[in-house]
Amino acid sequence: MKEKRAVVVGAGLGGLSSAAYLSKNGFKVDLFDRNPHPGGYACSFVRDGYEFEAALHALSGIGPEDNRGSCYRILEGCDVARRVEFVPIEDLYTSVFPDFKATIPKGWEAAEEAYGENFPAERKGLHRLMEFMRKMYEEMKLISSDPGALDLLLFPVKGSHLIRSTGLTVSQAMDREISDPRLKALFCDLWGYYGLPPSRLSFQLFAMANSSYIEHGSYHVKGTSQALSNAFVDAIEENGGTVHLRSGIEKINVDSGRVTGVVTEHGDEFPADYVVSNANPIHACYDLIGAENVPNSYLKALAEGHIAVSTFNVYMGLDCTAEDLGVPSHYEIFYNEDYDTDGQYRRMFEIKKQKYWALTNYSVLHPELSPPGTSIMVITGLVDYGAWARVPPDRYVETKNRLAAEMIEAAEEVVPGIGDHISVVEVATPLTNMRYSGNPGGSILGFDYDVTGSSMFRLPNRGPLEGLYFANAWVRLGGGFETCMTSGFLAFMDVMKDVKGVKGIKKLLPSL
Numbered sequence: 001m002k003e004k005r006a007v008v009v010g011a012g013l014g015g016l017s018s019a020a021y022l023s024k025n026g027f028k029v030d031l032f033d034r035n036p037h038p039g040g041y042a043c044s045f046v047r048d049g050y051e052f053e054a055a056l057h058a059l060s061g062i063g064p065e066d067n068r069g070s071c072y073r074i075l076e077g078c079d080v081a082r083r084v085e086f087v088p089i090e091d092l093y094t095s096v097f098p099d100f101k102a103t104i105p106k107g108w109e110a111a112e113e114a115y116g117e118n119f120p121a122e123r124k125g126l127h128r129l130m131e132f133m134r135k136m137y138e139e140m141k142l143i144s145s146d147p148g149a150l151d152l153l154l155f156p157v158k159g160s161h162l163i164r165s166t167g168l169t170v171s172q173a174m175d176r177e178i179s180d181p182r183l184k185a186l187f188c189d190l191w192g193y194y195g196l197p198p199s200r201l202s203f204q205l206f207a208m209a210n211s212s213y214i215e216h217g218s219y220h221v222k223g224t225s226q227a228l229s230n231a232f233v234d235a236i237e238e239n240g241g242t243v244h245l246r247s248g249i250e251k252i253n254v255d256s257g258r259v260t261g262v263v264t265e266h267g268d269e270f271p272a273d274y275v276v277s278n279a280n281p282i283h284a285c286y287d288l289i290g291a292e293n294v295p296n297s298y299l300k301a302l303a304e305g306h307i308a309v310s311t312f313n314v315y316m317g318l319d320c321t322a323e324d325l326g327v328p329s330h331y332e333i334f335y336n337e338d339y340d341t342d343g344q345y346r347r348m349f350e351i352k353k354q355k356y357w358a359l360t361n362y363s364v365l366h367p368e369l370s371p372p373g374t375s376i377m378v379i380t381g382l383v384d385y386g387a388w389a390r391v392p393p394d395r396y397v398e399t400k401n402r403l404a405a406e407m408i409e410a411a412e413e414v415v416p417g418i419g420d421h422i423s424v425v426e427v428a429t430p431l432t433n434m435r436y437s438g439n440p441g442g443s444i445l446g447f448d449y450d451v452t453g454s455s456m457f458r459l460p461n462r463g464p465l466e467g468l469y470f471a472n473a474w475v476r477l478g479g480g481f482e483t484c485m486t487s488g489f490l491a492f493m494d495v496m497k498d499v500k501g502v503k504g505i506k507k508l509l510p511s512l
């Protein structure tokens with residue numbers, strides 16, 4: 001293949017993975033990001049000797065050596081996996097409710113046992129629900145592994161669980177098999193990872209993501225997700241690509257319906273045969289390309305998507321260990337003020353103490369991120385951008401500090417004394433997310449994962465102009481670490497199809 005030039009706009013996970021695959025497969029790659037660090041949300045920051053993970057709680061699709069998941073194989077295929085040490089997280093999560101708590105381990109049987117422990121009357125329905133999910137996951141693996149013609153012909157039979165789950169919300173799927181609201185709340189307590197309450201969340205999306213966690217376990221990255229992003233940069237550079245940081249793209253050039261290159265904020269022009277935008281499609285179409293160059297049908301599709309929630313984080317560097325405070329050695333604990341998940345979601349639209357939030361004890365996994373005898377814990381609540389957009393600029397700092405104090409007070413109720421041991425604190429709001437990612441509303445997942453926005457129905461990776469592709473949370477396969485890295489791979493595959501007519505994934509990536 002004659003050397004083709006590819007530009008990737010944005011060094012978030014989708015951009016990094018597409019750049020890694022393109023550079024490995026003979027493209028001359030230039031990757032640009034306006035931040036001084038690679039990774040978009042996948043990064044860390046240091047304050048007074050404490051290194052804080054900015055985003056990652058739990059990475060899906062890695063798995064142990066004898067049962068690798070699809071994310072590991074994506075990373076292996078672009079020479080990144082061998083540069084990263086994955087740290088297994090012992091349990092998937094711990095849920096605390098007003099009158100009981102439970103810890104959910106990985107593994108189908110163990111998880112089912114833990115869900116059912118306090119609900120003996122619901123065991124049969126719970127088993128059917130989990131079996132349904134497990135079968136959906138098996139069927140998804142079949143269709144994503146380059147199925148043969150016979151597999152496709154038989155899909156109505158072999159994929160019957162996936163087909164039957166189309167259009168279902170998580171609540172609808174649960175209502176069919178279990179009835180105790182306390183069990184339902186426990187079963188779907190990871191809904192915060194997917195940004196919508198069970199009454200609106202796509203069951204397909206929930207089942208795929210949760211099955212991946214249950215089957216392969218959840219992982220973190222030694223050195224934080226910044227180490228993962230840095231490993232991508234190393235792989236890209238080793239394959240001859242160039243990573244330009246502090247270099248925002250101001251324009252994507254278009255000629256007769258085809259992209260021809262980009263212009264940086266410094267005024268430098270980079271011609272390209274292919275442009276992959278990790279920058280969100282709203283910014284790319286309106287600010288970089290110009291709406292007049294984009295088909296109306298595409299702009300309409302963008303306008304129809306509903307932007308998903310953002311986050312409110314209180315990053316705490318403590319002057320003592322978690323054990324000193326009597327915190328159980330669980331990594332990720334979800335606190336639920338009640339069982340009303342719709343009410344918990346509604347609270348996210350107000351700048352008030354949240355009713356559903358997580359306390360993540362990073363020092364359980366990474367004691368080396370802070371000085372000996374100290375620890376790092378992070379409070380995360382999901383919040384909507386709308387209320388934050390209405391805060392006058394001169395009240396912003398006061399408002400974020402007030403909410404941080406309220407969330408620390410909430411943490412005090414479960415970890416008494418924690419507030420007295422904070423030696424470093426940093427607070428991030430939806431505006432912080434916006435600043436570092438450029439994502440509208442500081443969305444962490446692109447568009448919402450409701451039944452129309454689940455992976456299957458998302459916008460494709462192929463963009464609306466010739467030579468333009470998207471790789472990020474906003475398009476297929478949606479938001480999250482694994483999905484965005486896969487999005488980069490899928491965008492790369494589309495480029496390859498256009499360059500070489502490559503059809504099957506297996507032709508390029510034998511390990512999938």
Ligand SMILES: Cc1cc2nc3c(=O)[nH]c(=O)nc-3n(C[C@H](O)[C@H](O)[C@H](O)COP(=O)(O)OP(=O)(O)OC[C@H]3O[C@@H](n4cnc5c(N)ncnc54)[C@H](O)[C@@H]3O)c2cc1C
Pocket residue numbers: 009010011012013014015032033034035039040041042054055056057058059060247248249250278279280283288311313433436437438439444445446471472473474478479480481482484
């Ligand atoms: C607090 C928090 C916790 C999270 N926890 C988890 C978790 O536990 N598990 C999980 O799977 N996911 C989690 N996520 C979600 C996950 O981090 C995101 O979905 C994912 O990282 C988004 O990746 P992306 O490829 O869309 O790029 P983004 O991270 O959105 O990055 C886009 C990049 O494009 C760059 N860019 C934009 N415009 C331009 C331009 N004009 N020129 C140059 N560069 C540009 C930006 O600077 C940015 O670096 C979390 C997110 C947050 C914020």
